[in-house]
Amino acid sequence: MKKVSILVPELSVMQAIADPRYLFTSVNQFLAAAGKQPLFDVQLVGYESEIKLNDGLFTVHPDKVLKEVTQTNLIIIPALAGNMETAVAANQNLVPWIVSQYNGGAEVASLCVGAFLLASTGLLSGKKCSTHWNFANKFREMFPDVEVVDGSIVTEENRLYSSGGASSYWNLLLHLVEKYTDRETAILASKYFAIDIDRNSQAAFALFQGQKDHNDAAIKTAQEYIESNYYDKITVDQLAEKVCIGRRSFERRFHKATKNSVLEYVQRVKIEAAKRSIETSRKNINEVMFEVGYTDTKAFRTVFKKLTGLTPVEYRNKYNKLAQKKVPLTVT
Template identity: 30%
Template structure:
């Protein structure tokens, strides 16, 4: 007997339409591969709009909140939608989100004390809005059982493939990925991210230090020098810098340098050794370890993927 996996896609205001329709087509293609594989499962997909279609909905296996294209609906979703998601979750529905859709999911309170991800550029806003959620922004996708979240704008494809693998067989997902010509191997969102320093915190002394680091990242920098620039004791400087930027000074400097290294690797033909020297590292092996820790790829793998 064929099992029908009931999937509902929430087409909220300004949802990314390529994702809304793309999910339908992805699961349609998955169904064809499932039939060819002689598996007794099929995906049934419906698209609903939260302002008119939430009443009298049947049981779902999965509800998907797609990425956002424009506007700010994901900041203030309708209470009716939040109630719908909560009630569905209580009945055993798996809730899924991609990109800014995770904001809507977090508004339900169901992510409190749970792990999730969203678009890397939205990390600071998400932290401020939902401090009880453990945000793993480097992850492209987090499958936490009853809740699955994906990161970037196009991560809806990764989310769709994850659902296919979970409800069919991994080889169906891989076959679908080959047909779509998309990468089904392990990826992380930090491969694609870039460091955007937090500058709107209101601490003028710390902002002065940040501007100094930006202009002098290739020079020898330490807490003593930076604290003196801010006219603070080292202890006070460490506390205020970490509070304002969410990073310790050494972590902040490393991220600035790695960002500059990525830019040089992408825009020049310089070797990684030369790049490391240009941004202030005499110990190339030490910087390679820092690069891998932050980006998740070796410099060679980074160049192969993006250059």
């Protein structure tokens, strides 16, 4: 049997511990119903025999403590909660065991912001990783040697797996089920848990809020100008002149502070405004396009899909209630 060790870290999300346990034990039941042998030996594993979560609201009693698990096949690191630096620091006692098991042949999967704990082991150094879109910049700040794959639902490299944000971790769990069993069982599990098995991007859920957690006042001024004037044509020279910085220096400082080039930032602000308009108004796509400063339909559609994973029409059909109710919306 495949030994699945679901970690119970301090400062972690209860659902991200319970869900993988529920899934893998359910798959055992599916296999038994089909006349097959159960495949997974599922255990909750913690540093201690009792771990309190949510300020003591929940108490988890792991099946095993770390020292009792000398060998496992798959380690699942659930999402952490609260301040990521604090949560990672609180769980450094798990790191040597994770590294030892990985070096012994185990696979390791992090769910959502569990990627922060996985990255703290050093195993992700020089590799790719997925995490919650809202924590991507913080992740880059804490682990600059790891490549964050923006918008990705599942990333796999060298027996290390990671997932996008929140419920996206179900897609990673299904991916692992398919790997260890077969496509048929994974599809059965996806139907049982009502999960879209082939969803491959979390981009449609992302909100661009700008990266202002920095101390460069001139760049903040430029960001605020972009966000207040996104409907106009904004050039790098115009912004550099506004904050009295040479162009090359401005571009370098802007990227360092925001983790985006100036063009990328302008595009993201424009598309975020377009998304809000598409979600809440009866305007057709061309009206929204002109409203946020685009005049080329192809360029707008290309950038929109690049940043959201959906075309403007697909996005409208997904998020606009009027479109869902089939109320006519003029679209060109």
